[in-house]
Amino acid sequence: MWRFKPFMPKEQAGLEGRTIDIGNLKIQVRNAIAEGGFSCVYLARDAIHGTKQYALKHIICNDEESLELVMREISVMKLLKGHPNVVPLSAHTIFDMGRTKEALLVMDYCEKSLVTMLDNRGAGFLEEKQIFTIFRDVCNAVFAMHCQSPPIAHRDLKAENLLLGPDGLWKLCDFGSTSTNHKRFEKPEEMGIEEDNIRKHTTPAYRAPEMWDLFRRDIISEKVDIWALGCLLYRICYLKSAFDGESKLQVLNGNYRIPELPKYCTSLTDLIRDMLQSSPDSRPDITQASTFLDWLLLLGF
Structure with a gap:
């Protein structure tokens, strides 16, 4: 860290x-x-x-x-x-x-990180348009990675790795954890190596269920970034983590709740829920998420 x-x-x-x-x-x-x-x-x-x-x-x-x-x-x-x-x-x-x-x-050099900006807000929640503008910048960077062949997963998306550039755009950094090795792990020795990589190179508060429990036999792919984006969007909206205790059981059970306040539009909260689907196959891909964001911004959110 x-x-x-x-x-x-x-x-x-x-x-x-x-x-x-x-x-x-x-x-x-x-x-x-x-x-x-x-x-x-x-x-x-x-x-x-x-x-x-x-x-x-x-x-x-x-x-x-x-x-x-x-x-x-x-x-x-x-x-x-x-x-x-x-x-x-x-x-x-x-x-x-x-x-x-x-x-x-x-x-x-980018002077400000997203985590610093969020931590310094106190109880001052962001407006929806601000949220969508920040999040679209993040999704644009992830889109560029996931559209490579094979797709590149960042695997450590978090507020600390987003910096505000002098041009006013949010920029993704820290690409040391990236991977194109998307697979289902079956053998115990392979699982042990992957569990060690996950422990060393990912952040618990943003770690997808399939990374917490390899025995689920889900394919670990670029969809781990979609889960992390859901955690990030929750953090931007509510200024706290979706999974407060960074607990494996909390994540595996999908044990989080959308706060009643501040009251955001259902499109935003539905996007969080869609990204935080336990099964990778049930989450949108980055193209679907980006298209949805563009549509919301076009509508004036």
């Missing part, structure tokens, strides 16, 4: 203060703004054009698996290059440090 640290002064460490050549960019690294287990995101600026700011993601790869995740993240971002709802990758490089490899990804 990323830990954001916007107001935490600390001693210079890691890459802070360094000037680094990455691709055709020369950037000056400033302070760390978020950190995970083996990675850190820094605020950086263009050393030549000083007004241009970047987010520099520094990832330490201790094994082949972590290097593969980085390569996958770079590959997906290059594939989605130019999409208005995907954080742009400006440059990247991988340094061979002997025992480890260190990856540096330079992305456009």
Whole structure:
């Protein structure tokens, strides 16, 4: 889990203060703004054009698996290059440090995340049009992924991974958990490996039922993103998680409720319910969800 640290002064460490050549960019690294287990995101600026700011993601790869995740993240971002709802990758490089490899990804800097915006609202709920506008941006990014052949599942859609760009559009980031390996897991050894991947690379509050219990024998596919979108839409509407305790049983039993207040249109609450169908086959696909959103916005919601 990323830990954001916007107001935490600390001693210079890691890459802070360094000037680094990455691709055709020369950037000056400033302070760390978020950190995970083996990675850190820094605020950086263009050393030549000083007004241009970047987010520099520094990832330490201790094994082949972590290097593969980085390569996958770079590959997906290059594939989605130019999409208005995907954080742009400006440059990247991988340094061979002997025992480890260190990856540096330079992305456009987005000052605000959706989770920060929602957490700072207090009890100030969003209006329907705002909700649909934010959610359409998210669905546009997911649409671009699911329309690839084979479809790319993000697998870690959540409010923390949505950033507000300087152009006013919401942008999806963090593509290290993506997968095109859509299958039903039958063998115990395969289940064990997949359960470990799910535990390490997905977020419990957004995790679909078929990921919690592989013995359901559902195909784990891009439909896990539809469930996560349902959880995200619930969070945007009600400023809390659909499954408060992040409990496996809550998710498997579909144990959530739509609050009475604020009162939203039935089209919105029906969309949440459709996306949070326990069976992946019962959920809409991203084309159906996006078309429905476009229709609602056309009607003036």
